[in-house]
Amino acid sequence: MTSSPKPLAQPISITANTLKVACSQCNLRELCLPLGLNEQEMHKLDDLVGTRRRVKRGTHLYRATDPFEAIYAIRSGFFKTGVIAEDGREQVTGFQMAGEIMGMDGIGTEHHTCNAVALEDSEVCPIPFAKLEDMSREIGTLQHHFHKVMSREIVREHGVMVLLGTMRAEERLAAFLLNLSQRFSSRGYAPNEFHLRMTRDEIGSYLGLKLETVSRTFSRFQEDGLVSVQQKHVRIVDPAGLKKLMSRNC
Amino acid sequence: MTSSPKPLAQPISITANTLKVACSQCNLRELCLPLGLNEQEMHKLDDLVGTRRRVKRGTHLYRATDPFEAIYAIRSGFFKTGVIAEDGREQVTGFQMAGEIMGMDGIGTEHHTCNAVALEDSEVCPIPFAKLEDMSREIGTLQHHFHKVMSREIVREHGVMVLLGTMRAEERLAAFLLNLSQRFSSRGYAPNEFHLRMTRDEIGSYLGLKLETVSRTFSRFQEDGLVSVQQKHVRIVDPAGLKKLMSRNC
DNA sequence: ACCTTCAGTTGACGCATGTCAATCCTCGCC
DNA sequence: GGCGAGGATTGACATGCGTCAACTGAAGGT
Structure with missing residues:
Protein backbone atom coordinates (compact mmCIF):
# COMPACT_ATOMS: atom_id res chain seq x y z
CA MET A 1 0.00 0.00 0.00
CA THR A 2 2.53 2.53 1.14
CA SER A 3 5.38 3.30 -1.23
CA SER A 4 8.71 1.82 -0.24
CA PRO A 5 11.54 4.09 0.92
CA LYS A 6 14.02 5.23 -1.66
CA PRO A 7 17.55 5.53 -0.35
CA LEU A 8 18.80 8.95 0.68
CA ALA A 9 22.14 10.22 -0.50
CA GLN A 10 24.99 7.84 0.35
CA PRO A 11 22.94 4.96 1.73
CA ILE A 12 24.82 2.74 4.13
CA SER A 13 23.59 -0.70 4.98
CA ILE A 14 23.22 -1.47 8.64
CA THR A 15 23.72 -4.89 10.17
CA ALA A 16 20.29 -5.90 11.31
CA ASN A 17 21.17 -7.29 14.71
CA THR A 18 23.08 -4.37 16.21
CA LEU A 19 20.72 -2.32 18.33
CA LYS A 20 23.20 0.47 18.72
CA VAL A 21 23.88 2.06 15.37
CA ALA A 22 26.31 4.90 15.05
CA CYS A 23 25.25 8.27 13.69
CA SER A 24 28.19 8.06 11.33
CA GLN A 25 26.60 4.98 9.77
CA CYS A 26 23.01 6.21 9.80
CA ASN A 27 21.34 7.02 6.53
CA LEU A 28 19.31 9.72 8.26
CA ARG A 29 22.32 11.73 9.27
CA GLU A 30 21.68 14.36 6.62
CA LEU A 31 18.28 15.08 8.16
CA CYS A 32 19.17 14.70 11.80
CA LEU A 33 21.46 16.13 14.44
CA PRO A 34 24.79 15.20 12.81
CA LEU A 35 24.16 17.48 9.85
CA GLY A 36 27.27 19.47 9.02
CA LEU A 37 29.68 17.53 11.23
CA ASN A 38 32.91 16.23 9.77
CA GLU A 39 34.04 12.62 10.04
CA GLN A 40 35.90 13.08 13.28
CA GLU A 41 33.12 15.03 14.99
CA MET A 42 30.59 12.49 13.87
CA HIS A 43 32.54 9.75 15.61
CA LYS A 44 32.46 11.73 18.83
CA LEU A 45 28.72 11.99 18.45
CA ASP A 46 28.52 8.21 18.15
CA ASP A 47 29.63 7.96 21.75
CA LEU A 48 27.01 10.41 22.86
CA VAL A 49 23.93 8.76 21.46
CA GLY A 50 22.58 6.00 23.66
CA THR A 51 21.45 2.61 22.44
CA ARG A 52 18.33 2.73 20.40
CA ARG A 53 15.03 2.33 22.12
CA ARG A 54 12.02 0.65 20.61
CA VAL A 55 8.64 2.22 21.20
CA LYS A 56 5.66 0.10 20.35
CA ARG A 57 2.67 1.62 18.64
CA GLY A 58 0.34 3.27 21.09
CA THR A 59 2.88 3.55 23.90
CA HIS A 60 4.48 6.66 25.32
CA LEU A 61 8.07 7.67 24.66
CA TYR A 62 7.65 10.17 27.50
CA ARG A 63 4.85 11.84 29.35
CA ALA A 64 4.30 15.34 30.65
CA THR A 65 5.86 15.61 34.15
CA ASP A 66 8.45 12.90 33.42
CA PRO A 67 11.88 14.14 34.47
CA PHE A 68 13.80 15.44 31.50
CA GLU A 69 17.04 13.67 30.75
CA ALA A 70 17.38 13.29 27.04
CA ILE A 71 16.12 14.45 23.71
CA TYR A 72 15.30 11.86 21.08
CA ALA A 73 16.14 11.50 17.43
CA ILE A 74 13.62 9.39 15.59
CA ARG A 75 15.35 6.55 13.83
CA SER A 76 12.19 5.08 12.36
CA GLY A 77 8.48 5.32 12.88
CA PHE A 78 6.01 8.06 13.57
CA PHE A 79 5.00 9.99 16.69
CA LYS A 80 2.51 12.52 17.88
CA THR A 81 3.18 15.02 20.64
CA GLY A 82 0.48 16.76 22.59
CA VAL A 83 -0.28 18.72 25.69
CA ILE A 84 -3.20 18.41 28.07
CA ALA A 85 -4.56 21.63 29.57
CA GLU A 86 -5.53 21.80 33.25
CA ASP A 87 -9.16 21.15 32.40
CA GLY A 88 -8.37 18.02 30.44
CA ARG A 89 -8.50 19.40 26.92
CA GLU A 90 -5.94 17.80 24.68
CA GLN A 91 -4.13 19.54 21.87
CA VAL A 92 -1.88 17.66 19.48
CA THR A 93 1.14 19.92 18.99
CA GLY A 94 2.86 18.00 16.24
CA PHE A 95 3.52 14.84 14.29
CA GLN A 96 7.12 13.71 14.06
CA MET A 97 8.84 11.40 11.62
CA ALA A 98 12.27 9.87 11.02
CA GLY A 99 15.20 12.23 11.42
CA GLU A 100 13.30 14.72 13.56
CA ILE A 101 14.20 15.59 17.14
CA MET A 102 11.72 15.43 20.00
CA GLY A 103 11.71 16.37 23.65
CA MET A 104 13.17 19.87 23.61
CA ASP A 105 10.12 21.08 25.51
CA GLY A 106 11.62 19.57 28.64
CA ILE A 107 14.81 21.62 28.84
CA GLY A 108 13.28 24.70 30.36
CA THR A 109 11.62 23.09 33.35
CA GLU A 110 13.75 19.95 33.77
CA HIS A 111 10.70 17.84 33.09
CA HIS A 112 8.73 17.13 29.98
CA THR A 113 5.69 19.23 29.25
CA CYS A 114 4.16 17.16 26.46
CA ASN A 115 3.24 13.57 25.87
CA ALA A 116 4.93 11.73 23.05
CA VAL A 117 3.15 8.67 21.69
CA ALA A 118 4.26 6.34 18.92
CA LEU A 119 1.66 6.05 16.15
CA GLU A 120 3.44 3.03 14.73
CA ASP A 121 6.19 0.76 16.02
CA SER A 122 9.17 3.05 16.16
CA GLU A 123 12.77 3.39 17.18
CA VAL A 124 14.43 6.42 18.73
CA CYS A 125 18.02 7.33 19.56
CA PRO A 126 18.12 8.90 23.02
CA ILE A 127 20.60 11.77 23.33
CA PRO A 128 21.38 12.46 27.00
CA PHE A 129 21.02 16.18 27.26
CA ALA A 130 23.75 16.94 29.76
CA LYS A 131 26.21 15.10 27.54
CA LEU A 132 24.95 16.94 24.49
CA GLU A 133 25.66 20.24 26.21
CA ASP A 134 29.14 19.05 27.18
CA MET A 135 29.93 18.01 23.67
CA SER A 136 28.43 21.21 22.26
CA ARG A 137 31.04 23.09 24.22
CA GLU A 138 33.75 21.13 22.41
CA ILE A 139 32.26 21.05 18.93
CA GLY A 140 31.01 24.41 17.74
CA THR A 141 29.40 22.89 14.66
CA LEU A 142 27.30 20.63 16.83
CA GLN A 143 26.33 23.48 19.12
CA HIS A 144 25.28 25.64 16.23
CA HIS A 145 23.34 22.91 14.55
CA PHE A 146 21.47 22.10 17.73
CA HIS A 147 20.52 25.75 18.04
CA LYS A 148 19.23 25.64 14.50
CA VAL A 149 17.12 22.61 15.30
CA MET A 150 15.52 24.37 18.24
CA SER A 151 15.00 27.55 16.26
CA ARG A 152 13.31 25.64 13.47
CA GLU A 153 10.96 24.11 16.00
CA ILE A 154 9.97 27.62 17.06
CA VAL A 155 9.42 28.60 13.43
CA ARG A 156 7.42 25.44 12.76
CA GLU A 157 5.14 26.37 15.63
CA HIS A 158 4.69 29.84 14.18
CA GLY A 159 3.36 28.12 11.11
CA VAL A 160 0.88 26.17 13.20
CA MET A 161 -0.21 29.40 14.85
CA VAL A 162 -0.89 30.95 11.44
CA LEU A 163 -2.87 27.87 10.53
CA LEU A 164 -4.92 27.86 13.73
CA GLY A 165 -5.34 31.60 13.88
CA THR A 166 -6.22 32.51 10.33
CA MET B 1 -3.06 55.87 34.79
CA THR B 2 -0.71 52.92 34.72
CA SER B 3 0.75 51.83 38.05
CA SER B 4 4.39 52.72 38.56
CA PRO B 5 7.03 50.00 38.63
CA LYS B 6 8.03 48.58 41.95
CA PRO B 7 11.68 47.63 42.17
CA LEU B 8 12.63 44.02 41.71
CA ALA B 9 14.92 42.26 44.12
CA GLN B 10 18.21 44.09 44.56
CA PRO B 11 17.44 47.22 42.61
CA ILE B 12 20.47 49.01 41.29
CA SER B 13 20.32 52.57 40.11
CA ILE B 14 21.65 53.26 36.66
CA THR B 15 23.26 56.48 35.58
CA ALA B 16 20.86 57.98 33.12
CA ASN B 17 23.33 59.12 30.51
CA THR B 18 25.23 55.90 29.86
CA LEU B 19 23.68 54.19 26.90
CA LYS B 20 25.59 51.00 27.48
CA VAL B 21 24.55 49.43 30.74
CA ALA B 22 26.11 46.25 31.95
CA CYS B 23 24.05 43.15 32.61
CA SER B 24 25.74 42.95 35.98
CA GLN B 25 24.16 46.29 36.86
CA CYS B 26 20.77 45.66 35.30
CA ASN B 27 17.75 45.27 37.53
CA LEU B 28 16.23 42.87 35.02
CA ARG B 29 19.03 40.35 35.29
CA GLU B 30 16.94 37.96 37.34
CA LEU B 31 14.41 37.74 34.51
CA CYS B 32 16.79 37.83 31.61
CA LEU B 33 19.70 35.97 30.09
CA PRO B 34 22.17 36.39 32.98
CA LEU B 35 20.00 34.36 35.34
CA GLY B 36 22.10 31.93 37.32
CA LEU B 37 25.49 33.37 36.38
CA ASN B 38 28.00 34.20 39.11
CA GLU B 39 29.70 37.57 39.48
CA GLN B 40 32.64 36.70 37.28
CA GLU B 41 30.56 35.16 34.50
CA MET B 42 28.22 38.12 34.54
CA HIS B 43 31.14 40.45 33.85
CA LYS B 44 32.09 38.39 30.83
CA LEU B 45 28.54 38.73 29.61
CA ASP B 46 28.85 42.51 29.92
CA ASP B 47 31.40 42.46 27.11
CA LEU B 48 29.11 40.41 24.93
CA VAL B 49 26.04 42.59 24.98
CA GLY B 50 26.17 45.47 22.53
CA THR B 51 25.18 49.02 23.25
CA ARG B 52 21.53 49.47 23.82
CA ARG B 53 19.35 50.34 20.91
CA ARG B 54 16.27 52.53 21.10
CA VAL B 55 13.25 51.49 19.10
CA LYS B 56 10.55 54.09 18.71
CA ARG B 57 6.93 53.13 18.96
CA GLY B 58 5.60 51.78 15.70
CA THR B 59 9.01 51.01 14.21
CA HIS B 60 10.54 47.63 13.47
CA LEU B 61 13.30 46.08 15.51
CA TYR B 62 13.71 43.59 12.69
CA ARG B 63 11.71 42.32 9.77
CA ALA B 64 11.21 38.91 8.24
CA THR B 65 14.01 38.25 5.71
CA ASP B 66 16.46 40.55 7.54
CA PRO B 67 19.78 38.75 7.96
CA PHE B 68 20.04 37.25 11.42
CA GLU B 69 22.91 38.54 13.51
CA ALA B 70 21.73 38.98 17.05
CA ILE B 71 19.05 38.14 19.51
CA TYR B 72 17.63 40.93 21.63
CA ALA B 73 16.93 41.27 25.32
CA ILE B 74 14.24 43.82 26.01
CA ARG B 75 15.52 46.41 28.42
CA SER B 76 12.31 48.43 28.50
CA GLY B 77 9.15 48.75 26.50
CA PHE B 78 6.80 46.42 24.74
CA PHE B 79 6.87 44.57 21.42
CA LYS B 80 4.75 42.43 19.20
CA THR B 81 6.08 39.75 16.90
CA GLY B 82 4.19 38.38 13.97
CA VAL B 83 4.49 36.46 10.76
CA ILE B 84 2.93 37.15 7.40
CA ALA B 85 1.82 34.14 5.36
CA GLU B 86 2.46 33.99 1.61
CA ASP B 87 -1.03 35.24 0.88
CA GLY B 88 -0.65 38.28 3.10
CA ARG B 89 -2.47 37.09 6.20
CA GLU B 90 -0.83 38.32 9.35
CA GLN B 91 -0.67 36.42 12.60
CA VAL B 92 0.65 37.99 15.78
CA THR B 93 2.78 35.30 17.40
CA GLY B 94 3.48 37.03 20.68
CA PHE B 95 3.78 40.11 22.83
CA GLN B 96 7.09 40.64 24.57
CA MET B 97 7.99 42.75 27.56
CA ALA B 98 11.06 43.73 29.59
CA GLY B 99 13.47 40.92 30.36
CA GLU B 100 12.25 38.71 27.54
CA ILE B 101 14.39 37.55 24.64
CA MET B 102 13.40 38.00 21.01
CA GLY B 103 14.75 36.96 17.67
CA MET B 104 15.49 33.27 18.18
CA ASP B 105 13.34 32.48 15.15
CA GLY B 106 16.25 33.63 12.98
CA ILE B 107 18.85 31.10 14.07
CA GLY B 108 17.60 28.24 11.93
CA THR B 109 17.63 29.99 8.58
CA GLU B 110 20.23 32.74 9.17
CA HIS B 111 17.55 35.33 8.60
CA HIS B 112 14.60 36.45 10.65
CA THR B 113 11.24 34.89 9.99
CA CYS B 114 9.03 37.28 11.96
CA ASN B 115 8.55 40.99 12.21
CA ALA B 116 9.17 42.65 15.57
CA VAL B 117 7.51 46.00 16.15
CA ALA B 118 7.72 48.22 19.21
CA LEU B 119 4.29 49.00 20.65
CA GLU B 120 5.79 51.76 22.78
CA ASP B 121 9.15 53.52 22.83
CA SER B 122 11.51 50.76 23.86
CA GLU B 123 15.11 49.81 24.42
CA VAL B 124 16.75 46.51 23.60
CA CYS B 125 20.17 45.02 24.31
CA PRO B 126 21.43 43.31 21.15
CA ILE B 127 23.33 40.09 21.79
CA PRO B 128 25.45 39.15 18.76
CA PHE B 129 24.63 35.52 18.27
CA ALA B 130 27.99 34.26 17.09
CA LYS B 131 29.56 35.75 20.19
CA LEU B 132 26.87 34.24 22.39
CA GLU B 133 27.70 30.82 21.00
CA ASP B 134 31.40 31.41 21.60
CA MET B 135 30.80 32.44 25.17
CA SER B 136 28.37 29.57 25.70
CA ARG B 137 31.24 27.23 24.96
CA GLU B 138 33.21 28.78 27.78
CA ILE B 139 30.44 29.23 30.32
CA GLY B 140 28.30 26.15 30.78
CA THR B 141 25.83 28.02 32.96
CA LEU B 142 25.19 30.51 30.18
CA GLN B 143 24.84 27.78 27.61
CA HIS B 144 22.35 25.90 29.72
CA HIS B 145 20.34 28.98 30.54
CA PHE B 146 20.11 29.95 26.90
CA HIS B 147 18.81 26.49 26.09
CA LYS B 148 16.21 26.94 28.78
CA VAL B 149 15.13 30.24 27.29
CA MET B 150 14.64 28.65 23.88
CA SER B 151 12.85 25.67 25.36
CA ARG B 152 10.48 27.92 27.25
CA GLU B 153 9.67 29.71 24.04
CA ILE B 154 8.66 26.37 22.56
CA VAL B 155 6.50 25.62 25.58
CA ARG B 156 4.93 29.08 25.49
CA GLU B 157 3.94 28.43 21.91
CA HIS B 158 2.39 25.13 22.90
CA GLY B 159 0.19 27.15 25.22
CA VAL B 160 -0.86 29.39 22.35
CA MET B 161 -1.65 26.31 20.29
CA VAL B 162 -3.94 25.01 23.04
CA LEU B 163 -5.60 28.40 23.15
CA LEU B 164 -6.09 28.62 19.39
CA GLY B 165 -7.00 24.98 18.96
CA THR B 166 -9.42 24.34 21.78
C1' DA C 1 -10.00 74.84 20.66
C1' DC C 2 -11.20 72.61 16.51
C1' DC C 3 -10.77 69.22 13.07
C1' DT C 4 -9.21 64.93 11.31
C1' DT C 5 -8.21 60.34 11.81
C1' DC C 6 -7.96 56.06 13.79
C1' DA C 7 -9.56 52.90 17.40
C1' DG C 8 -13.34 51.02 19.66
C1' DT C 9 -18.27 49.79 20.33
C1' DT C 10 -22.63 47.96 19.03
C1' DG C 11 -26.29 45.90 16.13
C1' DA C 12 -28.27 42.80 12.49
C1' DC C 13 -27.54 38.97 9.92
C1' DG C 14 -25.24 34.87 7.70
C1' DC C 15 -22.26 31.08 7.49
C1' DA C 16 -18.78 27.81 8.81
C1' DT C 17 -18.10 24.71 11.98
C1' DG C 18 -19.70 22.21 16.10
C1' DT C 19 -23.04 18.87 18.06
C1' DC C 20 -25.72 14.80 18.17
C1' DA C 21 -26.90 10.65 16.13
C1' DA C 22 -27.27 6.84 12.91
C1' DT C 23 -24.82 3.88 9.86
C1' DC C 24 -20.97 1.91 7.53
C1' DC C 25 -16.47 0.18 7.04
C1' DT C 26 -11.97 -2.15 8.54
C1' DC C 27 -9.03 -4.47 11.02
C1' DG C 28 -7.70 -7.43 14.58
C1' DC C 29 -9.02 -11.25 17.43
C1' DC C 30 -11.09 -15.47 18.70
C1' DG D 1 -13.95 -17.05 8.65
C1' DG D 2 -17.07 -14.63 11.55
C1' DC D 3 -17.51 -11.20 15.24
C1' DG D 4 -16.75 -7.20 17.87
C1' DA D 5 -14.91 -2.68 18.54
C1' DG D 6 -13.22 1.36 17.18
C1' DG D 7 -12.64 4.52 13.32
C1' DA D 8 -14.85 6.90 9.53
C1' DT D 9 -18.69 8.79 7.07
C1' DT D 10 -22.87 11.24 6.50
C1' DG D 11 -27.08 13.84 7.74
C1' DA D 12 -29.90 17.20 10.36
C1' DC D 13 -29.75 20.82 13.23
C1' DA D 14 -27.69 24.41 16.49
C1' DT D 15 -24.68 28.14 17.50
C1' DG D 16 -20.58 30.99 18.02
C1' DC D 17 -18.15 33.85 15.59
C1' DG D 18 -17.44 36.54 11.31
C1' DT D 19 -19.11 40.13 8.25
C1' DC D 20 -20.90 44.47 7.16
C1' DA D 21 -22.18 48.74 8.61
C1' DA D 22 -23.24 52.68 11.43
C1' DC D 23 -21.95 55.25 15.22
C1' DT D 24 -19.09 56.91 19.16
C1' DG D 25 -15.05 58.28 21.41
C1' DA D 26 -10.12 59.55 22.00
C1' DA D 27 -5.72 61.34 20.52
C1' DG D 28 -2.76 64.37 17.96
C1' DG D 29 -1.59 68.22 15.04
C1' DT D 30 -2.17 73.02 13.51
Missing part, protein backbone atom coordinates in the same frame (compact mmCIF):
# COMPACT_ATOMS: atom_id res chain seq x y z
CA MET A 167 -7.17 29.56 8.15
CA ARG A 168 -10.49 27.98 7.36
CA ALA A 169 -11.04 24.23 7.55
CA GLU A 170 -10.23 23.55 3.91
CA GLU A 171 -7.06 25.59 4.06
CA ARG A 172 -5.94 23.87 7.25
CA LEU A 173 -6.34 20.41 5.84
CA ALA A 174 -4.68 21.40 2.56
CA ALA A 175 -1.72 22.86 4.46
CA PHE A 176 -1.52 19.71 6.56
CA LEU A 177 -1.47 17.39 3.55
CA LEU A 178 1.09 19.47 1.67
CA ASN A 179 3.30 19.57 4.75
CA LEU A 180 3.19 15.80 5.13
CA SER A 181 3.81 15.41 1.41
CA GLN A 182 6.90 17.58 1.55
CA ARG A 183 8.31 15.74 4.54
CA PHE A 184 7.72 12.31 3.08
CA SER A 185 9.28 13.52 -0.14
CA SER A 186 12.47 14.73 1.55
CA ARG A 187 12.80 11.29 3.15
CA GLY A 188 12.73 9.57 -0.19
CA TYR A 189 9.10 8.45 -0.09
CA ALA A 190 6.50 9.21 -2.72
CA PRO A 191 5.22 12.73 -2.10
CA ASN A 192 1.74 12.17 -3.42
CA GLU A 193 0.72 8.87 -1.95
CA PHE A 194 1.02 7.94 1.70
CA HIS A 195 -0.55 6.32 4.67
CA LEU A 196 -1.84 8.51 7.47
CA ARG A 197 -0.65 7.17 10.78
CA MET A 198 -3.08 9.23 12.83
CA THR A 199 -6.85 9.15 13.27
CA ARG A 200 -9.27 11.83 12.11
CA ASP A 201 -9.59 12.86 15.72
CA GLU A 202 -5.84 13.40 16.04
CA ILE A 203 -5.73 15.37 12.78
CA GLY A 204 -8.64 17.42 14.06
CA SER A 205 -6.93 18.13 17.35
CA TYR A 206 -3.81 19.28 15.56
CA LEU A 207 -5.77 21.47 13.15
CA GLY A 208 -8.21 22.86 15.70
CA LEU A 209 -11.16 21.10 14.07
CA LYS A 210 -13.61 18.38 15.07
CA LEU A 211 -13.12 14.97 13.54
CA GLU A 212 -16.40 15.27 11.62
CA THR A 213 -15.15 18.43 9.95
CA VAL A 214 -11.91 16.70 8.98
CA SER A 215 -13.87 13.82 7.50
CA ARG A 216 -16.24 16.09 5.60
CA THR A 217 -13.37 18.16 4.25
CA PHE A 218 -11.61 15.03 3.01
CA SER A 219 -14.83 14.04 1.25
CA ARG A 220 -15.15 17.47 -0.35
CA PHE A 221 -11.53 17.32 -1.56
CA GLN A 222 -12.31 13.96 -3.09
CA GLU A 223 -15.44 15.24 -4.85
CA ASP A 224 -13.40 18.14 -6.22
CA GLY A 225 -10.76 15.79 -7.56
CA LEU A 226 -8.00 17.15 -5.35
CA VAL A 227 -7.23 13.96 -3.49
CA SER A 228 -8.29 10.36 -3.37
CA VAL A 229 -8.92 9.13 0.15
CA GLN A 230 -9.75 5.72 1.49
CA GLN A 231 -9.62 5.67 5.23
CA LYS A 232 -5.98 6.27 6.06
CA HIS A 233 -4.67 5.93 2.55
CA VAL A 234 -4.27 9.27 0.79
CA ARG A 235 -3.29 10.07 -2.75
CA ILE A 236 -2.81 13.69 -3.70
CA VAL A 237 -4.23 13.99 -7.20
CA ASP A 238 -3.87 17.73 -7.70
CA PRO A 239 -1.12 19.23 -5.55
CA ALA A 240 -1.35 22.55 -7.37
CA GLY A 241 -5.06 22.68 -6.62
CA LEU A 242 -4.38 22.20 -2.93
CA LYS A 243 -1.78 24.96 -2.97
CA LYS A 244 -4.13 27.31 -4.75
CA LEU A 245 -6.79 26.59 -2.17
CA MET A 246 -4.49 27.91 0.53
CA SER A 247 -3.93 31.31 -1.04
CA ARG A 248 -7.54 32.09 -1.90
CA ASN A 249 -9.74 34.36 0.16
CA CYS A 250 -7.06 36.71 1.31
CA MET B 167 -10.70 27.49 23.47
CA ARG B 168 -13.75 29.62 22.83
CA ALA B 169 -13.55 33.41 22.57
CA GLU B 170 -14.25 34.06 26.26
CA GLU B 171 -11.67 31.55 27.35
CA ARG B 172 -9.08 32.94 24.98
CA LEU B 173 -9.46 36.47 26.22
CA ALA B 174 -9.49 35.35 29.86
CA ALA B 175 -6.30 33.38 29.31
CA PHE B 176 -4.75 36.38 27.60
CA LEU B 177 -5.58 38.76 30.43
CA LEU B 178 -4.40 36.37 33.11
CA ASN B 179 -1.15 35.81 31.25
CA LEU B 180 -0.49 39.54 30.99
CA SER B 181 -1.41 39.95 34.64
CA GLN B 182 1.06 37.31 35.70
CA ARG B 183 3.86 38.78 33.64
CA PHE B 184 3.28 42.34 34.84
CA SER B 185 3.17 41.00 38.37
CA SER B 186 6.51 39.24 38.11
CA ARG B 187 8.04 42.52 36.90
CA GLY B 188 6.86 44.35 39.95
CA TYR B 189 3.82 46.02 38.42
CA ALA B 190 0.28 45.80 39.70
CA PRO B 191 -1.16 42.50 38.51
CA ASN B 192 -4.75 43.67 38.28
CA GLU B 193 -4.53 47.02 36.62
CA PHE B 194 -2.61 47.75 33.48
CA HIS B 195 -2.50 49.52 30.18
CA LEU B 196 -2.83 47.46 27.02
CA ARG B 197 -0.18 48.46 24.55
CA MET B 198 -1.84 46.75 21.60
CA THR B 199 -5.01 47.38 19.64
CA ARG B 200 -8.10 45.18 19.61
CA ASP B 201 -7.05 44.08 16.16
CA GLU B 202 -3.66 42.94 17.41
CA ILE B 203 -5.22 41.12 20.34
CA GLY B 204 -7.62 39.50 17.90
CA SER B 205 -4.84 38.42 15.60
CA TYR B 206 -2.96 36.84 18.48
CA LEU B 207 -6.07 35.09 19.78
CA GLY B 208 -7.43 34.01 16.41
CA LEU B 209 -10.48 36.26 16.73
CA LYS B 210 -11.81 39.29 14.89
CA LEU B 211 -11.47 42.64 16.59
CA GLU B 212 -15.24 42.94 16.97
CA THR B 213 -15.32 39.69 18.89
CA VAL B 214 -12.55 40.91 21.16
CA SER B 215 -14.46 44.11 21.80
CA ARG B 216 -17.74 42.32 22.47
CA THR B 217 -16.06 39.88 24.81
CA PHE B 218 -14.51 42.73 26.78
CA SER B 219 -17.97 44.26 27.08
CA ARG B 220 -19.45 40.98 28.27
CA PHE B 221 -16.69 40.61 30.88
CA GLN B 222 -17.49 44.10 32.07
CA GLU B 223 -21.22 43.39 32.32
CA ASP B 224 -20.42 40.24 34.30
CA GLY B 225 -18.25 42.20 36.71
CA LEU B 226 -15.07 40.34 35.81
CA VAL B 227 -13.11 43.32 34.56
CA SER B 228 -13.43 47.02 34.13
CA VAL B 229 -12.34 48.23 30.71
CA GLN B 230 -11.98 51.68 29.27
CA GLN B 231 -10.29 51.58 25.91
CA LYS B 232 -6.77 50.37 26.65
CA HIS B 233 -7.00 50.63 30.41
CA VAL B 234 -7.93 47.33 32.06
CA ARG B 235 -8.65 46.50 35.65
CA ILE B 236 -9.19 42.88 36.57
CA VAL B 237 -11.98 42.93 39.17
CA ASP B 238 -12.47 39.21 39.64
CA PRO B 239 -9.35 37.21 38.78
CA ALA B 240 -10.84 34.03 40.23
CA GLY B 241 -13.87 34.48 38.01
CA LEU B 242 -11.65 34.69 34.95
CA LYS B 243 -9.79 31.57 35.98
CA LYS B 244 -13.03 29.68 36.53
CA LEU B 245 -14.20 30.72 33.09
CA MET B 246 -11.23 28.96 31.55
CA SER B 247 -11.91 25.58 33.07
CA ARG B 248 -15.62 25.39 32.32
CA ASN B 249 -17.07 23.46 29.41
CA CYS B 250 -14.46 20.76 29.26
